[in-house]
Structures are given as structure tokens and as C-alpha cells.
Amino acid sequence: MTATDTMPAPSPDALSGLEEKPFFIVLNAGSGRRDADETSEVITRLMAEAGRRFELLPVTDPTRLIETARTAVRLAHDQGGIVVAAGGDGTLNAVSSVVLETGLPFGILPRGTFNYVGRAHGIPQDTEAAVRCLLQSHIKPAQVGLLNGRPFLVNASFGLYPRLLEDREAYKQRYGRSRWVALWSAVMTLAHAHRQLKVQVEYGGTHRTLKTPTIVVDNNPLQLRQMGIRQEDELEHDHLVAITSPPVGTLALYGILIRGLLSRLGEADNVITFAFNRLTVHMGNRRHIKVATDGEIFHARAPLVFEVAPHKLQLLVPRADATEAIQ
The missing domain is CATH 3.40.50.10330 (Probable inorganic polyphosphate/atp-NAD kinase; domain 1)
Known part of the structure; x- marks a missing residue:
């Protein structure tokens, strides 16, 4: 209610x-x-x-x-x-x-x-x-963005990104809250093998099949600029911005992390971005999946619907x- x-x-x-x-x-x-x-x-x-x-x-x-x-x-x-x-x-x-x-x-x-x-x-x-x-x-x-009706102000995600957030919180509980602790946590998480997800996405009349470790949907112009994703103007036009990648190994993930820290993520060949008003993600036979909204992690029912709040x-x-x- x-x-x-x-x-x-x-x-x-x-x-x-x-x-x-x-x-x-x-x-x-x-x-x-x-x-x-x-x-x-x-x-x-x-x-x-x-x-x-x-x-x-x-x-x-x-x-x-x-x-x-x-x-x-x-x-x-x-x-x-x-x-x-x-x-x-x-x-x-x-x-x-x-x-x-x-x-x-x-x-x-x-x-x-x-x-x-x-x-x-x-x-x-x-x-x-x-x-x-x-x-x-x-x-x-x-x-405001919505993930299955749940609002988010900064971003919403599934796949690898919620795992990064979970590990980051565990490191913060142990070593304190700082950006350096968050960075070290990310380095350690990316050192392990990660599951690739096969999903079908629908947006703006487009249907695509993706195999990817994660999809992050961003609603924050500052975060987009800091990562080097030059699409923050899309947020002024009732759009959200999706960030994903094809299957990549650990070294490539480290490369993506470094590019993000240098505000050059948008230049990476293995990073895909696109803007949308409503995005539906079908997860195959999966009925539930772990997701995150603004750092809070929970399980959501598939399909996942990302959209701009009315x-x-x-x-x-x-x-x-x-x-x-x-x-």
C-alpha cells in the first residue's frame, strides 16, 4: 500500500x-x-x-x-x-x-x-x-526510474552488479566505509568467474537477444558522466540509459573497471549502451532473479520491467x- x-x-x-x-x-x-x-x-x-x-x-x-x-x-x-x-x-x-x-x-x-x-x-x-x-x-x-514498479533514483541492475554491491557492503562492514574500500572490493569480486546470462530485451520496438554478465540501468547524470557515458542528456528526455556488455573474461572486466574510473567507459569496445523509456527483460525459464535498486538488493520476479515513472x-x-x- x-x-x-x-x-x-x-x-x-x-x-x-x-x-x-x-x-x-x-x-x-x-x-x-x-x-x-x-x-x-x-x-x-x-x-x-x-x-x-x-x-x-x-x-x-x-x-x-x-x-x-x-x-x-x-x-x-x-x-x-x-x-x-x-x-x-x-x-x-x-x-x-x-x-x-x-x-x-x-x-x-x-x-x-x-x-x-x-x-x-x-x-x-x-x-x-x-x-x-x-x-x-x-x-x-x-x-524517477522504476524496476517492476519499485522506484530508483540512481540505478537498478541485475547479474554481476548486485554481486559487486553485496561484496562491497561486506567489505565496508569489515574495513569501514570509503571509496578505497569499495574499489578494493570490486577488484576482488572481479577476480572470480562469473555467470553469463542469456536474456531477451524489448525496447522501442526493438527485440534483441543478449548474453551478458550484467545490465545496469542508470538514472543519474553525475554517475553517467563519471563513468564516461556521454548520454546524460537522455535523462532530460524521459529516458533511462542501459549499460551492458557481451561475455568477457576477468582481464576484460578489469579493463572495464579501469575505464570507468578514468571516465572513459563509453570508449570501450566491449561496452554497450542504449537509451529507452521502457525496457522489458525476459530471463528464459528463470522466474526470479537477484536485483539491486540504489544499492538495496532483493529478488524480483521475471520478466524485469525498467521504465520511467509517470x-x-x-x-x-x-x-x-x-x-x-x-x-
Whole structure:
């Protein structure tokens, strides 16, 4: 059940008068550097200085994240407020999935390792700077992707990529959260043999059979640019971008990794990319497959359907003058 099943749509002025609306902030205490107390103090201090109404809804148990997000949506709807997610990209995904169809304004305070969503929209990674920008923000509708109806803001994938994410999380639990740990984890994962998947894909009237270790569907212009996939403009035209490859060995996978790190992935002969609005992937006799959306891993029923969501997220982004003021 979504938030829209239990409440009416917001009034026509729900997206106006942002400077007066209260914030209902879902704070994932387990995200990023796990400095939730410090983050709470910064938020409380800056909101008090600004004379802004707000309510913090901390989450210490990850299994209660969606429940807490629903509480925030109800409060924001009843009080004409704004839902804010404070956490990594996985947290932003979870909270936005509850907010999306309500049409309520949605703000973010990045607290993760990569923070692709915030960085793509010019939101500072520093908590104090991010809160100051939030207080002086405006709405920019943001495209959302869907995998079998489940939203994603950064990317969705199946095959090798979810395995990379699983191993990365295990390494982070053991060695700490950093980009270097993530890189070393990828090197170790790619050192092992990987299963090739034979799939049939349909998009834009095209039917293709692919044998591939993975397909990643991207919805983040910053991530595409960083990898060297020069198709970020497609995201402005109600498209997502698929990234895949033919069967390759370990050395070729290392080559793909290195090209991605050097922002030259789009130049690789063994990398295939294409844009689409809706992509259906048939898995042969497989009924379920492990997938990932914004770093969160689960099993999905085949066929897999990747598509652009019919609604856009009413995302709060910094005003130009606010960004300049804090720099």
C-alpha cells in the first residue's frame, strides 16, 4: 500500500510558499559516518536560528525506515509540510518511494558514501551547508526510474552488479566505509568467474537477444558522466540509459573497471549502451532473479520491467543565491 492509498492528493498550493512549510525529517542513524547525534544537533540548531518548524523522526532499526517515512508523509500532508530524508542513497530511495505519488515536496540531506542523488543536484555533502541550502531551496521536478514498479533514483541492475554491491557492503562492514574500500572490493569480486546470462530485451520496438554478465540501468547524470557515458542528456528526455556488455573474461572486466574510473567507459569496445523509456527483460525459464535498486538488493520476479515513472519527484534543490552564499 502506498501513501496515496490512505490520503487525498495535496491541495493545488501544496508546492507553493515553501519558506513557511514545516519539515518532517526522516533521519537514518545508520547511514554514512553514523554521526546521527551530531547531525541532529546541527539540524536542530540551524532550524532554531531560522525560526523554522520541524520534527526529527530518527530511525535506528532499518526495518522501520518505510514505516517512519509513511509517518512523515502523513504529518506533512496534514500540516502542509515537506518530507526530508537524511541518509545515503539507499535511504533517499526508500523515503522517496513513499513520497513519490503524493506530490509532496521532498528534500534531502546527504549522509552516505557516494551521495549521487545530492551531488547530481548541487546539494552539499556537508550537513550544515546542506541544511542551509534546504532552508533556501526551490522545487525542481526529478525523474524517477522504476524496476517492476519499485522506484530508483540512481540505478537498478541485475547479474554481476548486485554481486559487486553485496561484496562491497561486506567489505565496508569489515574495513569501514570509503571509496578505497569499495574499489578494493570490486577488484576482488572481479577476480572470480562469473555467470553469463542469456536474456531477451524489448525496447522501442526493438527485440534483441543478449548474453551478458550484467545490465545496469542508470538514472543519474553525475554517475553517467563519471563513468564516461556521454548520454546524460537522455535523462532530460524521459529516458533511462542501459549499460551492458557481451561475455568477457576477468582481464576484460578489469579493463572495464579501469575505464570507468578514468571516465572513459563509453570508449570501450566491449561496452554497450542504449537509451529507452521502457525496457522489458525476459530471463528464459528463470522466474526470479537477484536485483539491486540504489544499492538495496532483493529478488524480483521475471520478466524485469525498467521504465520511467509517470510522476516526477518534487525535489527541493538549492537556489543559486543560496549556494553562492555558503561558499
